[in-house]
Amino acid sequence: MLNSLSNEILPKGKKSIFKNQWFFLLLAEVVLAIITGVINSRFFTLSNLTNILEQIAVLGILASGMTALIISGEIDISVGANVGLVTCVIAMMIKNDISYLWVVIIAILLSSFNSFLVGASSIAFKAPSFIVSLGFLSIFRGTAYAITKGVFQTIYGKFEALGLTRIGGLLPLGFLIGIIIYFAIHFILKYTRLGRHIYAVGSNSTAAYLSGISVVKTKLYAFLLNGFLIGIASMILLSRIGAAQPTTGTGMELKAIGAVVIGGTPLSGGKGNIFGTFLGVLLMGMISNTLNMLRVNPYFQEVVFGLFIVAALAVSAFSSYKGTFKKKLLKS
């Protein structure tokens, strides 16, 4: 009875799907797949598709943490360096045959601690997290150089399960973990009080504070969550490539931020969701794969990659113009 009442008073909003960011993303992905498939039929082989899934697992996990962080109004550009430091540390542990249990514990503690440091400093010094994390980027990377003395840390034949297992010989374990994490983040954002706090703080931190929400705690949780996921991503990454060096993970934060923004979460915070991020990550993965398939010169790949990101952003900007653009076109 009450339910029908609420449906009457507050019906679901009807939004044209053309105003939805994910519609354009999905469209771009389908078009890209068809074009690549036509040029190179190997694209649609099972092995290539699972390859893509394996490649986007790590990026997806990083982008999930980044989504929550950006919604809360913060950002962390030391993520790549954090990954570098963590992979180096655990690679050295694995080389020295320390038990995997400790490897997992240390990976997660270290990455969470690093991320917490970034958040806590930014809050304590009242400095934007963008700047603070830029400083920590150097600290993490430098520490990784110091402890490895710049030496490549290989772990051939060890710690392979996480990155190389394929369930039923098909589905990469890393991707499955990624999917679980997407759902977990979605759950947190939508169905928990912490999720509400994250949106509220990112939308208007003063109003959140006056409503009895602890802004500091909420932001620290978002940083910790991000750190935790960085730990998991680092392990999967190391397991998959079997070696680590201080530069491991370089630039990953930018790809993650790119995927989040393309997925419709604005850098200004307070808005966005994980489904968009998933599509953003998928697009990123497909672009990389396509460039390889089409045998584009690796140097040139970077350029094309950047162009794709800009193009995707342009599309999303147009779609958020909400038809005013279309109307102007019609009028002139």
Add this chain to the structure above:
Amino acid sequence: MKNSKTIVELKDIVKIYGEHVVLKKVSFELKEGEIHCLIGENGAGKSTLIKILSGAVSPDSGEIYISGKLIKNMTPRLAVKLGISTVYQDTELVDSLTVAENIFLGEEKTKNSGFLVDRNHQNEQSRNILEALGIEISPDTLVGELSTAQKQMVQIAKALHRNAKVIIFDEPTSSLGLEETKNLMNLVRNLKEKGIGIIYISHYLSEIFELGDRVTILKDGENMGTYEVKAVDISTITNKMVGRDTSLFFKKRKVNIGEEQVEIKNLSKEGIIHDVSFSVRKGEIFGIGGLVGSGRTELVSMIFGIMKPDKGEVRIKGKKLKINSPIDAIRNGICFVPEDRKKYAMLLGRNVVENSTIIYHEIQQNNLLNLKQELNLCSSMVKRLSVAVSNRDQLIEELSGGNQQKVILGRWLFDEDAILYIFDEPTKGVDIGAREQIYELMTELAEKGKSIIMVSSDMPELISMSDRIGVMRNGRMIEILENKNIKEEELIKLFIGV
């Protein structure tokens, strides 16, 4: 007046948001030197109509004529060029620039090199404009240091500098005090003398009768008629507007007042609040009046834990509270509806449901949310306060001003155990019909034995709702009056201190 030229003509304007037709073929006309008032309930479409005129929103159909010329594609830039300026409530000024820099923003005067800004010249000219308007603000003060009223004055000066032919005021007095309202109204008359056409939106009908030449009434996006103000009376207007008679003074039911429940003792903060003490009883509405800047908002924000007092205490039911932040205040049963809703209350970019249940979740402290129950709570609030909202995904900023206020107020109604409600300008931007609803709600709260502190600049509201009135002047509560036959004039004298 009769034979003066028409400057603005809007013809059959239609605006649709989603499936909601906000303006249904509305026509509107403004003449030179005319003050044309626009009134209507919250969500009637007033702001939308003027946003269309100023180019901020584009209509779905209809025509805009400026000085007889059809304007095909109105943009904010073009509107300014055609001499149409808007004085917004939440001002569009840049806080970190000076008054003069704001007035010249976008068209800086440069020295002969064409590169350096000519500060002296800008200051000089700004001073002339301000003086001509009788505004006492120095052109080199930072805008961030000005009060809301002063910022509005600067906006007017800016409009004049741009040779405005039309100035639009959207609820200019809703955050002004008495004196400031008077000044503003004089200024508006002054502009009219200069031959400027003025569109004036307000929920205060007294202002309409004092200022207006003509009045147009909007209801649910339809033009209910345009009248000469001289030839129309209040009941005709309210009838057209809300469909029934409403009086300006609310007749509050008598509520039984119990024992003392809230005690404020010697609250002080250097340079802001000096030694304020008062108490509020069960079922009592304690009004706080005074001029803008007399420390009313600062006083209540200290009670709510936003600002830390140097000295003094807050007691509820005899117990001294330790309040270091709003979190503590809420846990101790204190509710607070701030004056500036955009800055302090609205979660922009979030929908009405989330905005209205934020307090509920903090009180329940459930880590997992029950979305169904949340939706039901929100619907009951929407129904109770008749919030005009079209669906559950509508963002709070997409509601009309008065409806935003209702949602912000409504979010505190889920706090069953609350003891003290603090309302800072509770009916800011709310239409006359809805104002009665809010008064009714406050009366109901009082009947449940809650204590209410109500800060208000609206005299009829202060006098008709308060059981006692505390008068603030220069950070002190100089007098506490029993509300028995208090006259507006007496109160004003106390506010000013003559």
